[in-house]
Amino acid sequence: MEEERTKPVTIKDVAREAGVSIATVSRLLNGLDGVAPERAQRIRDAVEKLHYQPNSMARALKIRESRSIGLIIPDIENPFFPALVRGVEDAAQLHGYAVILCNTDGKPTREEEYMKFLYQKQVDGILFAGNLDFAENSHWLSTIQLPIVLLDRRIPGAPYSAVLSANEDGAYLAVQHLIAQGCRQIAVIGGRARSPVSNERLQGYRQALIDNKMEADEMLCKEGNFSFEGGYQAMESLLAGGKPFDGLFAANDMMAIGALQCLERHGRKVPEEIAVVGYDDIQMAAWYKPALTTMGQPVYEMGRLAVAKLVEEIGGKNVVRQEQILQPHLVVRQSSLRKGQER
Ligand code: RIB
Numbered sequence: 228m229e230e231e232r233t234k235p236v237t238i239k240d241v242a243r244e245a246g247v248s249i250a251t252v253s254r255l256l257n258g259l260d261g262v263a264p265e266r267a268q269r270i271r272d273a274v275e276k277l278h279y280q281p282n283s284m285a286r287a288l289k290i291r292e293s294r295s296i297g298l299i300i301p302d303i304e305n306p307f308f309p310a311l312v313r314g315v316e317d318a319a320q321l322h323g324y325a326v327i328l329c330n331t332d333g334k335p336t337r338e339e340e341y342m343k344f345l346y347q348k349q350v351d352g353i354l355f356a357g358n359l360d361f362a363e364n365s366h367w368l369s370t371i372q373l374p375i376v377l378l379d380r381r382i383p384g385a386p387y388s389a390v391l392s393a394n395e396d397g398a399y400l401a402v403q404h405l406i407a408q409g410c411r412q413i414a415v416i417g418g419r420a421r422s423p424v425s426n427e428r429l430q431g432y433r434q435a436l437i438d439n440k441m442e443a444d445e446m447l448c449k450e451g452n453f454s455f456e457g458g459y460q461a462m463e464s465l466l467a468g469g470k471p472f473d474g475l476f477a478a479n480d481m482m483a484i485g486a487l488q489c490l491e492r493h494g495r496k497v498p499e500e501i502a503v504v505g506y507d508d509i510q511m512a513a514w515y516k517p518a519l520t521t522m523g524q525p526v527y528e529m530g531r532l533a534v535a536k537l538v539e540e541i542g543g544k545n546v547v548r549q550e551q552i553l554q555p556h557l558v559v560r561q562s563s564l565r566k567g568q569e570r
Contacts, residue, residue, distance in 0.1 A: 236277045244273035256370045271366045295325045297345035297353040301333040306509040314530020322538045346371050352537045354378045361385040374540035378533040381423040390533040390551045397522040397555035398431025401476050401504040408502050408565045410474030414447035416461040418478045428478040446470045451482040458485025480505035480512045502563040518560035525553045
């Protein structure tokens with residue numbers, strides 16, 4: 228009995244348990260198409276039941292390196308991400324790696340496709356900035372036998388190292404700043420619904436209100452999907468709601484700029500009537516009029532650190548799973564700076 232438990236589970240055991248051939252199991256675990264859904268499910272069930280670790284031996288024996296890493300990001304049109312890519316690419320080059328960039332438009336299906344694609348291409352590791360739900364996807368994620376480091380976006384429950392930014396602290400500081408500027412009714416535009424980044428920033432917003440004995444009003448809380456359009460529409464909806472507010476925290480700069488456009492169209496004065504703070508410090512934040520107050524993220528450094536961690540894990544010696552969390556900083560500009568108020 229004892230012997231059975233310590234014996235490593237092989238692909239043959241999985242094939243027997245699932246009632247399919249070894250080739251079929253291998254096909255599925257390598258991310259190739261052509262396995263019927265019902266058989267694929269039987270194989271996944273067997274993998275889970277037997278706690279099979281595919282490819283661990285092959286990986287240990289891998290001698291050929293591709294000297295390439297994959298970088299999966301959700302939105303190439305969001306200027307935050309090109310800045311992140313820059314940090315990743317510069318660092319990767321220094322370490323002697325090329326970067327394969329994959330843009331998913333935030334779609335979980337594309338995240339899965341790209342993960343499998345990169346695995347098949349035999350990259351040496353993957354940096355992942357995405358929104359996958361780990362519990363829902365662990366059955367195939369566990370078949371990607373490569374070092375993976377999360378970048379910018381947390382995936383609750385995922386057993387990977389991560390390089391992140393302190394989103395809750397950043398939002399807290401942003402709202403404290405609005406309060407210091409005299410704001411007493413602060414609205415918020417959150418990002419993509421249910422995404423950890425957005426939730427953490429909303430949590431920071433709420434905590435700052437609580438600590439200042441101010442109430443969070445659900446009528447002043449909207450979603451903007453991290454886009455210009457989303458910010459614009461969220462502001463339309465805030466104004467249409469009729470509930471007065473004198474400050475706005477937007478969970479990224481694109482939404483803040485969309486909201487500023489909307490305020491301008493409605494003839495509302497920024498920052499005199501409504502002070503606005505965004506998040507990210509994208510280049511456009513400094514060039515917009517009014518220039519946007521925002522939370523700067525050490526985005527280049529995040530990319531650099533994530534590559535360093537991934538390279539360490541590719542090297543494979545005494546790898547310790549690690550979460551590195553970097554602090555954002557407040558960049559005060561015209562959109563929130565009210566005359567006579569403290570900074
Ligand atoms: O721009 C939206 C957000 O997506 C950024 O703030 C960054 O943190 C990323 O997760």
